[in-house]
Structure formats: C-alpha cells, structure tokens
Amino acid sequence: MFFNKNRTSGVEWLLVGLGNPGDKYENTRHNVGFDAIDALAEELRVPVQKLKHRALTQTVELGGAKVLLMKPITxxxxxxxxxxxxxxxxxxxxxxVLVLSDDVSLPVGKLRVRKSGSAGGHNGLKSIIQHLGSEAFPRIKIGVGQKPHPDYDMADWVLGKFTGEDRKLISQAIERAGQAAECYIAYGPDQAMNRFNG
Structure with a gap:
C-alpha cells in the first residue's frame, strides 16, 4: 500500500523575527522583529521559549500551515x-523562510512586504542571505524611521528606543506585521503586498 508522507508532521515555514537578546535591547528600533513574534505568540497564547537551532522557538499553526516561530539569540x-x-x-x-525586520528607510509604522531582495545594509538580512545562499526569501519590513540627521550614528539610532507618538505607531505596526505574515503564508505574496504595503 502507498502512503503519502503526512505533511503536517513537519514544519513547513520558518517565521523569523530579527533582534538582539537581552534586556538592554528591549523596545529598541532594531528589535521590532522580535516584538512582532512576541505579539503574534501572545495572540496565539503560546510562549516562544524552546531553545532550538540557536533561537527561541515555538511551533504553531498559522495561515493553514505548520510554522516554526523563531527569535535567533545569536x-x-x-x-x-x-x-x-x-x-x-x-x-x-x-x-x-519569512523574515520580520526593522527598516530605517521606511517611515515609522509603515510595512513593506517583499518576495526577495538585497540586504539593503541590514546586517541581519546580510547574514541570512549568506547562510541560505540566496536572496530569494520573503521579508516583512517594519519602518522605524530615518535617523534625524546624516551625522547621527546608525548604531545609536537603531539601538535607540521609541518615544511619544512613534511608540503608538510602532505597536500597531508590530501587530499588523503578524497579520501580514499570516496572510503571506495563507494566500501568497501578491495578496499580502496588496493588503499591507501602505
């Protein structure tokens, strides 16, 4: 008798939020990928705390697929x-491999869904491109705004925290990033881009 390999037994997607581990990085611009995974996990009522593949992980059902949520701790x-x-x-x-990351070229709170692309100067994306040997992985970029003036140090900017109105905008964007990821997995890139690229 012929048995089909049961697809539900294995993980079908990786949903990766980028950030830095540790208290001093919490709520910084660079950590919005982590924050988006946390918001999604909270909504699904699951903890993302199993240490696997040098990341905090949790397997969930999302958009009709079995998805490994990941927060790399590297x-x-x-x-x-x-x-x-x-x-x-x-x-x-x-x-x-769907990656959620911060983007300094987008206004605070704007999302951009892309099917693939270069690292655009983002070291997390650069590292993923290097290790996957491909730029052809989808990403959802979360706008954190440009640095206030050209001389401002980029590291200081991305490791700074949100204040005032930006905090409100980013909380909404973090929630929408999780919805965009679910839409991408369930319905594909075109629908996700149409709905979430504001």
Whole structure:
C-alpha cells in the first residue's frame, strides 16, 4: 500500500523575527522583529521559549500551515547561523523562510512586504542571505524611521528606543506585521503586498 508522507508532521515555514537578546535591547528600533513574534505568540497564547537551532522557538499553526516561530539569540549580525541551521534541519527552501525586520528607510509604522531582495545594509538580512545562499526569501519590513540627521550614528539610532507618538505607531505596526505574515503564508505574496504595503 502507498502512503503519502503526512505533511503536517513537519514544519513547513520558518517565521523569523530579527533582534538582539537581552534586556538592554528591549523596545529598541532594531528589535521590532522580535516584538512582532512576541505579539503574534501572545495572540496565539503560546510562549516562544524552546531553545532550538540557536533561537527561541515555538511551533504553531498559522495561515493553514505548520510554522516554526523563531527569535535567533545569536545577536543580529549572526542571525543567519540560526536561520540556516533550522532551514537545513527542516528542509525549508528560502521562499518559505519569512523574515520580520526593522527598516530605517521606511517611515515609522509603515510595512513593506517583499518576495526577495538585497540586504539593503541590514546586517541581519546580510547574514541570512549568506547562510541560505540566496536572496530569494520573503521579508516583512517594519519602518522605524530615518535617523534625524546624516551625522547621527546608525548604531545609536537603531539601538535607540521609541518615544511619544512613534511608540503608538510602532505597536500597531508590530501587530499588523503578524497579520501580514499570516496572510503571506495563507494566500501568497501578491495578496499580502496588496493588503499591507501602505
């Protein structure tokens, strides 16, 4: 008798939020990827705390698929080590590795869903490209705003915290990023781009 391999037994997607581990990085611009995973996990009422593949993880049903939520604990610049390891372990192709990251070229709170692309100067994305050996992985970029003036140090900017009105805008964006990820997994890139690229 012929048995179909049961697809539900294995992880079908990786949903990776980028950030840095540790209290001093909490609520910083660079950590909105982590925050988006946390918001989604809270909504699904699951903790993301199993240590696997050098990341905090949890397997969930999302958009009709079995998805591994991941928060790499390698620090931002080495995110690809965790992502590459998990992708190889679960045999996940790049087009099913969906990455949530901050973007300084977008206004605060704006989302941009992309099917693929370069790192655009983002060290976390650069590391993932290196370890997957491909730029062809989808990403949801969360706008954190441009630095106030050209001389302002980029590291200081992305490791700074949101204040005032920006805090409100970013909380809404973090929630919408989780919805965009679910939409991407369930209905594909075109629908996600139409709905969430504001």
């Amino acid at each position: 620090y931002m610049n080495l995110s690809g080590e965790a992502v590459g390891e998990a992708a190889r372990f679960y045999k996940i192709p790049p087009e099913r």
